[in-house]
Amino acid sequence: MAQPSETQTTDIVLPGSARRLLASALSWLYLVAIYGFIFLPVAVLVLFSFQDGRLPVPPFNGFSLQWYESVFADRRLMAALANSLMVAVVSSVISCLLGFLAAYALARYRLPGSVLQRGLLIAPMTVSYLIIALGLLAVLNALQVPLSLWTVGIGHVVINLPLCFAIIYASMGDHHVNIERAARDLGASDVKVMALVTAPMLMPSIMAAFFLSITFSWDEFIIAFLLSRFDVTLPVEIWSMLRSGLNPKTNAIGSLVFLASVVVLVVLELALFGRSRKP
Amino acid sequence: MTTATLEDRERRRAWGFVAPALLWTLAFFVVPFLYMAAMSLWLRQGRDIVRVWNLDNYARFFTESALLKGLTNSLEITLTVTALSVLLAYPLAWIIAERVPKRWQRMALILAILPFWTSYVVRSYSWLLVLSKGGVINQALLGIGLISEPLEIASNRTATVIGFVHFFVMLLTLTIYSNLIQLSPNYRRAAADLGANGFQTFWHVVLPLTLPGIMTGAFLTFVLCIGDYITPQILGGNNELVLPQIIMLQIGRRADFPMAAALSIILMLAVTAAYLLCARWLKIERA
Numbered sequence: 135m136a137q138p139s140e141t142q143t144t145d146i147v148l149p150g151s152a153r154r155l156l157a158s159a160l161s162w163l164y165l166v167a168i169y170g171f172i173f174l175p176v177a178v179l180v181l182f183s184f185q186d187g188r189l190p191v192p193p194f195n196g197f198s199l200q201w202y203e204s205v206f207a208d209r210r211l212m213a214a215l216a217n218s219l220m221v222a223v224v225s226s227v228i229s230c231l232l233g234f235l236a237a238y239a240l241a242r243y244r245l246p247g248s249v250l251q252r253g254l255l256i257a258p259m260t261v262s263y264l265i266i267a268l269g270l271l272a273v274l275n276a277l278q279v280p281l282s283l284w285t286v287g288i289g290h291v292v293i294n295l296p297l298c299f300a301i302i303y304a305s306m307g308d309h310h311v312n313i314e315r316a317a318r319d320l321g322a323s324d325v326k327v328m329a330l331v332t333a334p335m336l337m338p339s340i341m342a343a344f345f346l347s348i349t350f351s352w353d354e355f356i357i358a359f360l361l362s363r364f365d366v367t368l369p370v371e372i373w374s375m376l377r378s379g380l381n382p383k384t385n386a387i388g389s390l391v392f393l394a395s396v397v398v399l400v401v402l403e404l405a406l407f408g409r410s411r412k413p
Numbered sequence: 414m415t416t417a418t419l420e421d422r423e424r425r426r427a428w429g430f431v432a433p434a435l436l437w438t439l440a441f442f443v444v445p446f447l448y449m450a451a452m453s454l455w456l457r458q459g460r461d462i463v464r465v466w467n468l469d470n471y472a473r474f475f476t477e478s479a480l481l482k483g484l485t486n487s488l489e490i491t492l493t494v495t496a497l498s499v500l501l502a503y504p505l506a507w508i509i510a511e512r513v514p515k516r517w518q519r520m521a522l523i524l525a526i527l528p529f530w531t532s533y534v535v536r537s538y539s540w541l542l543v544l545s546k547g548g549v550i551n552q553a554l555l556g557i558g559l560i561s562e563p564l565e566i567a568s569n570r571t572a573t574v575i576g577f578v579h580f581f582v583m584l585l586t587l588t589i590y591s592n593l594i595q596l597s598p599n600y601r602r603a604a605a606d607l608g609a610n611g612f613q614t615f616w617h618v619v620l621p622l623t624l625p626g627i628m629t630g631a632f633l634t635f636v637l638c639i640g641d642y643i644t645p646q647i648l649g650g651n652n653e654l655v656l657p658q659i660i661m662l663q664i665g666r667r668a669d670f671p672m673a674a675a676l677s678i679i680l681m682l683a684v685t686a687a688y689l690l691c692a693r694w695l696k697i698e699r700a
Contacts, residue, residue, distance in 0.1 A: 158512065161508045161512045162512075164504055164505070164508060165505070165508055165512075168501065168504075168505050168525075168582070169524065169525070171579065171582075172525060172527075172528055172579065172582065172583065173527075173528065174543055174549075175528070175536065175539035175540050175542065175543050175579065176527075176528045176531060176539065178539060178542045178543055178549050179531070179535065179538075179539035179542060182542060189547065190542055191542060191545065191547040191548050191549065191552065192547075192548075192549060192552040192553075193552070232433050232434040232437060233434065235430040235431065235433060235434065236430065236431045236433075236434035236435070238430055239427040239428070239429075239430035239431035240431060242427075243423060243424065243426075243427035243430075245424070245427055245428065245431065251431060251435060254435065254438055254439075254443070255434055255435070255438055257438070257442065257443075258438065258442045260636070260684070260688070261442075261446070261681065261684075262636070262639075262640025262657075262677075262680060262681070262684070263640065264640050264642060264657050264660065264677070264680075265446070265449070265640070265677045265680065265681060266442065266445075266446075268449060268660070268664070268673060268674065268677050269442075269445030269446045269448060269449040269677075270441060270445045271664075272445060272448055272449050272452055272670060272674065273444065273445045273448050275670075276448070288441055289441070291437060291441070292437070292438070292441045292442050295434060295437060295438065299434065324423075324426055328430075353532055353533050355533060355534055355642075355643055356642055356643075360664075368532070369532060369533065369534045372532065372534050372535060372538075373534050373643075376534070376538055376647065380541065380542065380545065380547075384535070384538060385539075385542075387535075388531060388532060388535035388538065388539065391531065391532045391535060392528075392530060392531040392532070392535070395530035395531070396527065396530060399523070399527075399530060403523070
């Protein structure tokens, strides 16, 4: 029984305080190194978006906003940005709606084969986006459906529906059932209960699903690349900019996307922080 | 009698609620997948697809070294990336959970995953800025005179691995951290009371308890990494193609959809194999 405490002290030469100091120093060193690794590419990206010159690599020639100007003057890029926003919002709304309805039905009613149904709804999560895109492309080609932002949207619902369903289904606890029963006893129809009682109660998780799904759609490349034709989304447009090699304009649009995401993140964080501190 | 009809009506309504999602998944996921699986058994002739059932595409995969090499490249890169990412992310998650003061932890975590929110395409591109011949690292090393010729660190496997690891370290830090802070301190206290030192506590108590989190994150890394086209395409150069790049070549330049379908099925089998391995391992851990 006493054995472990004997071996504990024999193999360590340093006194406790020095050891702790060393461990702490090593921890901070590791922290600095890994944060350096994580932030290096982003820092370089942002810094050289201000490059006064044609190459986004050292030496840094001076500060200039010319690449941001050319980003905002680029019609194709701005159109792609609008396309991306539209596809993200529309596909996320559809994913949340279908996901919510399915979650409601599977959590509140006893349906035959519900395990199988759940499995089917979650299944696309386990398949690579590339394979989902290829399958859709093959079918669309066979049916001679022209590729457009709509087909991209269909693909994005396929990848976001499992996510929305899973998030909303997980938050449909049994403790909500009594409130719904009360509403039904007071004469509300099933659809009314769902729209006016269940959905508001689940709003936090529905919103979480919605924003997560927007982020996924917004940043998705391979489905958007394979299923679009003339109108493209932002990642696809940035991709075609890469063909011209290193270009400070790519840095500028990349930095802008990053900035927008960070702003959204900060707003969400502040909103959550504010809410969690109130009670 | 009335209860039966009520139940019937309720059930019909429930089917109505679940039907749109099911139909969407069937029409745009299951059917395309089955169609692709069928297509992998057909052949390309010229620009047409001939619907003769055979295993030629799969046979070609195992005999043509360029195709088979795609799978081995994919597996090598993915396994390297998964291992490196876990090894780098675990200490980071641990330091944030244990060393960083409580009120700064959220901040530290948000900072650690901040570059996650750059666009995926742009993230790979920004590594090109760092690693390319005229890039930051080469210029810095040339500047301080450590090297006289720029190093070839972009456009090869190393660059791909760096780009991937950067992404997945952030992802894994998140999953491992959330696992670590859920651990009750009582486990560690008990271990300390029984005389275990810091390392013994970590090795015999903390690590096994966080293993499910590690495995989940590692599996996620494996799946996302092996199916990714962008990072190797931007950072990897043309010498060592991975499976998704070869798939894209089939549908692009070669217009060989059946072969692309067969390669996709093989990619999926690799993911399934990884899942079975992970699941089995996890089950043993739980028992």
